[in-house]
Amino acid sequence: MATKRILVSDPISEKGVALLADHPELEVDVNTGLAPEELLKIIPQYDGLIVRSQTTATAEVIEAATKLKAIGRAGVGVDNIDRDAATNNGVVVMNTPTGNTISTAEHAFSLLLSLARHIPQAHGSILAGRWDRKKYQGTEVNGKRLAVIGMGRIGAEFAKRAQAFGMTVVAYDPFLSAARAEALKVELAETVDQALTGADCVTLHVPMTPDTKHIINADRIELLNKGALIVNCARGGLIDEVALAAAVKSGRIGGAALDVFENEPPTLDQAVFDSDERIIFTPHLGASTNEAQENVGIQVAEQLRDFFTQGAITNAVNMPSLDAKTAEEIGDYLELATSLGKLLSKLAPHQPDSLRVTYYGAVSELETSAITRTALTGYLTASRQEGQVNLVNCAAIAKSMGLQITESTSAEEADFTELIKAEIVKGDEVYTVAGTFVGSAPRIVNIEGQAVETAIKGNFIIVKNDDRPGIVGTVGTVLADKEINISNMSLSRNKDLGYAVNVIQLDSAADESVINLLTEAPGILAVTAVEL
Ligand SMILES: NC(=O)C1=CN([C@@H]2O[C@H](COP(=O)(O)OP(=O)(O)OC[C@H]3O[C@@H](n4cnc5c(N)ncnc54)[C@H](O)[C@@H]3O)[C@@H](O)[C@H]2O)C=CC1
Numbered sequence: 001m002a003t004k005r006i007l008v009s010d011p012i013s014e015k016g017v018a019l020l021a022d023h024p025e026l027e028v029d030v031n032t033g034l035a036p037e038e039l040l041k042i043i044p045q046y047d048g049l050i051v052r053s054q055t056t057a058t059a060e061v062i063e064a065a066t067k068l069k070a071i072g073r074a075g076v077g078v079d080n081i082d083r084d085a086a087t088n089n090g091v092v093v094m095n096t097p098t099g100n101t102i103s104t105a106e107h108a109f110s111l112l113l114s115l116a117r118h119i120p121q122a123h124g125s126i127l128a129g130r131w132d133r134k135k136y137q138g139t140e141v142n143g144k145r146l147a148v149i150g151m152g153r154i155g156a157e158f159a160k161r162a163q164a165f166g167m168t169v170v171a172y173d174p175f176l177s178a179a180r181a182e183a184l185k186v187e188l189a190e191t192v193d194q195a196l197t198g199a200d201c202v203t204l205h206v207p208m209t210p211d212t213k214h215i216i217n218a219d220r221i222e223l224l225n226k227g228a229l230i231v232n233c234a235r236g237g238l239i240d241e242v243a244l245a246a247a248v249k250s251g252r253i254g255g256a257a258l259d260v261f262e263n264e265p266p267t268l269d270q271a272v273f274d275s276d277e278r279i280i281f282t283p284h285l286g287a288s289t290n291e292a293q294e295n296v297g298i299q300v301a302e303q304l305r306d307f308f309t310q311g312a313i314t315n316a317v318n319m320p321s322l323d324a325k326t327a328e329e330i331g332d333y334l335e336l337a338t339s340l341g342k343l344l345s346k347l348a349p350h351q352p353d354s355l356r357v358t359y360y361g362a363v364s365e366l367e368t369s370a371i372t373r374t375a376l377t378g379y380l381t382a383s384r385q386e387g388q389v390n391l392v393n394c395a396a397i398a399k400s401m402g403l404q405i406t407e408s409t410s411a412e413e414a415d416f417t418e419l420i421k422a423e424i425v426k427g428d429e430v431y432t433v434a435g436t437f438v439g440s441a442p443r444i445v446n447i448e449g450q451a452v453e454t455a456i457k458g459n460f461i462i463v464k465n466d467d468r469p470g471i472v473g474t475v476g477t478v479l480a481d482k483e484i485n486i487s488n489m490s491l492s493r494n495k496d497l498g499y500a501v502n503v504i505q506l507d508s509a510a511d512e513s514v515i516n517l518l519t520e521a522p523g524i525l526a527v528t529a530v531e532l
């Protein structure tokens with residue numbers, strides 16, 4: 001095998017570097033602190049790149065990297081890597097999701113205790129020659145109510161530590177099942193607002209996605225108990241920093257601790273730095289321990305070594321594990337399954353027990369496990385940073401969330417020669433969507449158990465309304481007022497229960513104002529915007 005060259009462009013553990021350097025077929029260069037133009041200049045020489053969070057692997061870098069086959073991220077978040085560019089250029093992106101979990105949970109918990117007892121401020125006061133015992137009287141965390149937003153790996157470790165300190169934990173995570181919440185001994189909130197209402201402390205452990213941007217805003221701050229403490233050791237941008245600074249200044253919030261910032265490094269003219277010491281900061285240190293850096297440094301090196309020497313792919317965030325022949329055979333079904341999964345993530349009840357996929361007719365003869373994983377990937381996409389869920393990692397993600405996946409083929413007659421039915425099960429509740437091919441065109445043919453027929457791609461609104469005259473007219477008027485053209489409409493009535501489901505395909509997306517107008521209209525029970 002020709003020697004593969006790997007560039008390590010951010011500091012990683014020496015053991016990780018040695019592991020690569022010791023391999024006869026690999027050559028490793030450590031060259032950290034490169035300016036973007038320097039990276040651009042040297043990247044064409046390399047087959048592999050290892051980064052932490054300082055290097056930004058932009059589309060420009062990836063496109064210039066004509067030999068590049070793999071990027072390894074020594075850490076969790078891959079937001080400094082342009083995953084679309086990597087995928088388009090056939091570059092596998094791998095992260096090391098577990099190596100820094102404990103360190104980050106410990107750092108976040110240290111920040112909570114530092115806030116409760118004013119430790120950084122008190123330390124500073126001594127250095128400034130003061131002896132301010134009264135000013136720095138703190139609060140106990142014992143007996144306090146903690147809201148954990150995002151109960152994944154780090155959230156769960158934080159919760160354990162909080163429980164050991166006598167805190168009551170309430171968690172919000174749309175993908176946390178009741179069984180997993182029970183195992184973690186945490187109260188399961190059905191919404192972010194429910195978790196925050198009456199909380200004394202909040203900690204954030206969600207990825208940065210369009211759904212989580214400013215997940216803590218001025219309105220939500222109002223739900224917290226007066227004097228509440230907020231910790232963000234996940235990603236900058238999860239908190240509206242201006243709203244936070246105002247709430248701290250007014251005394252509504254007792255204090256906040258930020259390890260992460262919307263722009264890193266931040267500039268000192270930002271609102272959060274004008275808070276009379278009640279917001280404390282660390283420079284993105286969550287994963288900065290000897291242990292975490294050794295873990296992620298060794299893991300990323302092992303992953304790249306195994307990729308180049310054995311073709312193995314571990315913790316890929318952008319790479320489906322299908323061989324080319326099977327992919328071609330089931331390609332159209334994969335597209336349909338993705339849309340069914342995405343529909344479920346928007347429409348089905350949160351915090352489900354399982355995802356159930358049933359195959360009827362000809363499709364049952366194909367490689368259905370890949371189709372099921374594709375439906376699951378579509379379903380989970382909303383829970384992760386774009387590109388972080390794929391066929392390779394979706395099953396492990398579902399397992400870690402306590403979401404069971406069941407797949408079966410059915411000999412029962414369906415209304416179609418073949419059908420894929422995808423269902424979210426939560427207790428006794430079952431939410432169904434289904435799809436098939438009409439001629440050669442993939443179609444969604446069932447939503448919430450109602451027969452519909454619609455395309456699988458585009459912008460939609462799904463309206464559930466009382467089954468009475470005039471409602472379609474109301475919807476049409478609202479859309480027309482906003483100059484949104486309807487390209488297709490499929491209406492299905494449930495006469496027994498007196499409601500109708502209307503799947504409306506639009507030429508352009510309906511924004512929040514349209515959804516609000518429709519939701520407020522008489523007779524409309526629910527409206528969901530979906531982009532498939
Ligand atoms: N400060 C630092 O140095 C570090 C920061 N991080 C960041 O911490 C975050 C969490 O990391 P992990 O726990 O390892 O990830 P994870 O993937 O195990 O957990 C994230 C959880 O957030 C949940 N989630 C997604 N959307 C949500 C929403 N809208 N509301 C509530 N929950 C939602 C997911 O279902 C998942 O359970 C990531 O953004 C990561 O980049 C991770 C390591 C170090």
Ligand SMILES: O=C(O)CCC(=O)C(=O)O
Nearest residue numbers: 052053075076077287288
């Ligand atoms: O490399 C670092 O220290 C940052 C860690 C981090 O934010 C992550 O793993 O998501």
